[in-house]
Amino acid sequence: MITLKPKPAIRLAVAILFLFSLSAWIGCGREQAKTEQQAAKSTAGLFTVPADQLSHVELYNVQPVELQRMLRLTGTVNYNAFKTTPVISAVGGPVARIAVVPGNHVQRGQPMLYVSSPDYSQLRATYLKAQSAFNVADKNFSRAQDLYQHHAIAEKDLLDAEAARTQAQADLQTSEQSLRILGVKDPQAALKTTVAPELPVLAPITGEVVDQTVAPGQLIQAGQTQCFTISDMSTVWVIVNVYQNDLADVRIGDPVTIQTDAYPQKFSGKISYIAAALDPTSRTLQARIVTENPGEKLKKDMYVSATVLAGTIKNALAVPDSAVLRNAQNEPFVYVSAGQNQFAQRQIAIGQSIGGRTQVTSGLKPGDQVVAQGAVFLQFANTLQQY
The missing domain is CATH 2.40.30.170 (Efflux pump adaptor protein, beta barrel domain)
Known part of the structure; x- marks a missing residue:
């Protein structure tokens, strides 16, 4: 029996054909794997919510709005x-008694404390002297008027008498005002007594007494000692x-x-x-x-x-506060509707939360449908579908 050996050329052709078939098979496998990976990648961020559970979800249509910046x-x-003032006594002397305490409300002109002032005697004497001088000047002017009408004195003498009366009247008014500053409401009463009264320190404004810096018996100086603060x-x-x-x-x-x-x-x-x-x-x-x-x-x-x-903020994009969630890295995100009961998680950058709405500075565009109510439910459902 004669055995035929394959020729070298035939063996080479068979080997080439085998290698070509193997390469084609590997290539087809790679293309199929690549297609599957792309398909998986295209749906990796999507998850589906059953139709019977969509009642838990409420969508919000993102549109430009005007937000109040806060x-x-x-x-x-x-x-x-501008409505607070110190109470400084215009009267010097020891504090006789205190009429108000911090927390009290006072009206303008209300007595706050009383001072036994040694200045009273001097001012009383000045007032009495001015009153007497005015009475004399007034009588002299009346007499001069009568004499001038009878051509007994010159006009110059009449004018001098009038000037003296005017000066005496000014001195009387000044001394009277000094007594009023001390708290003597009726200066005429100073003519009837020599006993120094307790002179009141009056509230300069209406308000609340917020501070007290004097005590009974304390010696205060006129125009210098702060007694209270009113606001x-x-x-x-x-x-x-x-x-x-x-x-x-x-x-x-x-x-x-x-x-x-x-x-x-x-x-x-x-x-x-x-x-x-x-x-x-x-x-x-x-x-x-x-x-x-x-x-x-x-x-x-x-x-x-x-x-x-x-x-x-004009033309701002904003979503309800309830739509914004945070991931494990504390990064904000929302769920966006992809149609057909599908949703995707979308990373966003946020600004201020104003009046129940959160400003979105990037990650969304007008027309996007985000989950406003039920976002937490979707987050839970998405987590379950990942396991």
């Missing part, structure tokens, strides 16, 4: 310096510190809402002053807010929060 600051309450608490100042990055959002006249943990109500104010220089230590700028204080509830040194209404 700046939140902290501050402290202080007296309104009209119907308005107060709220002093806040503004960081330089926020200066563009703060202007004189901006309305401000003031809140404190002590009361549920809000107080209204306006920025009235912004300092000219930064504090070199804190790198902040001081601003003053004149605040209405109904019921005088805001007290000095009370801590408050101040929300400055600093203009508007």
Whole structure:
């Protein structure tokens, strides 16, 4: 039996054909794997919510809106310096008695304390002397008028008598005013007694007594000793510190809402002053807010929060606060509808939260449908589908 050996050319052709088939098979496998990976990638961020559970989901159509820009600051309450004044006695001497204490409300002209003043005797003597001089000058002028009418004296003598009367009257008015400053309401009463009365120190304005710096028996000096401080608490100042990055959002006249943990109500104010220089230590700028204080509830040194209404943001994109969630890295995101009961998680950048809406600075465009209600439900459902 004769055995035929394959020729070398035939063996080579068979080997080439085998290698070609193997390469084609590997190539097809790679293309199929690539297609599957792309398909998986295209749906990696999507998940489906069953139709019977869509009742938990409410969508919000993102459109440009106008937002009120707000700046939140902290501050402290202080007296309104334009409505606060020290009470300085115009009378010198020992304090006889005190009529009011801090916390009391006083009316302008109300006695606050009484002073036993040694100045009274001197002023009384001056007043008596001026009263006597005026009486003499008045009689001399009347006599001069009568003599002039009978051509008994020259006109010059009449004018001299009139000038003397005018000067005496001015001296009397000055001494009378000095007694009134001491608190003597009726200077004529000074003519009837030599006993120095307790002279009152009167409230210069209406307001609340916020400080007392004298005590009974203390010797006070006229025009120098501060006895009390009165402040009209119907308005107060709220002093806040503004960081330089926020200066563009703060202007004189901006309305401000003031809140404190002590009361549920809000107080209204306006920025009235912004300092000219930064504090070199804190790198902040001081601003003053004149605040209405109904019921005088805001007290000095009370801590408050101040929300400055600093203009508007036009054509802003915003979503309800309930739509914004955060991932494990504390990054904000929303769920966006992709149609056919499908949703995708979308990373966003956010700005301020204003009136129940959060400004979105990037990540969304007008027309996007985001989940406003039920976002937490979707987050839970998405987590379950990943396992």
